[in-house]
Amino acid sequence: MKKVNLKSKTIILLASLSLVLLSCAGDNDNSEKNDVDSNSDSNSRAISPQKEYTKDKPAEWEGIANEHLPEVKFDKSKTKDNIKVEVLGRKFTERHYIEVIGIMDERQADLDVKYLKRGDKPTVILSLNTKENDPEKIKVFVKCNLHDLWTTPLIAPVE
Numbered sequence: 001m002k003k004v005n006l007k008s009k010t011i012i013l014l015a016s017l018s019l020v021l022l023s024c025a026g027d028n029d030n031s032e033k034n035d036v037d038s039n040s041d042s043n044s045r046a047i048s049p050q051k052e053y054t055k056d057k058p059a060e061w062e063g064i065a066n067e068h069l070p071e072v073k074f075d076k077s078k079t080k081d082n083i084k085v086e087v088l089g090r091k092f093t094e095r096h097y098i099e100v101i102g103i104m105d106e107r108q109a110d111l112d113v114k115y116l117k118r119g120d121k122p123t124v125i126l127s128l129n130t131k132e133n134d135p136e137k138i139k140v141f142v143k144c145n146l147h148d149l150w151t152t153p154l155i156a157p158v159e
Helices: 002-039 059-068
Strands: 070-074 083-087 098-104 110-115 123-126 139-144 148-153
Touching: 059 148, 070 139, 070 148, 083 098, 083 139, 098 123, 110 123
Parallel strands: none
Antiparallel strands: 070 083, 083 123, 098 110, 098 139, 139 148
């Protein structure tokens, strides 16, 4: 008889605890939303960053797109060190610089990545194994410390 009572009490206790946790989680969500609403300026427009920026979709960075888009040279005849990526922006400084340059596949998996330090020239040599990856499905990416992730296709689409 005691086992049944103990088991019942345990179930009731767990159910009660679950309800309390669920109600607390809901309260936090509402309070955060209220905080955001009360702090927002009715005249300001919130900008949601894009996942990635491109030549055709620079969004809020339209005026500086050409400074961040990677220039790509791909040598199909090589199997290693076959991609040269350069960012031609002239305004890079110790406070504004390219952090990472790389290539990714269609699932956004990094295939080759080079990390840069402040002051480094944003030019790298990357390798793409063309036997394992279709060059037409590869994107070159550049990550700026201030202006997010910029991408361009490895092979420009034919217009």
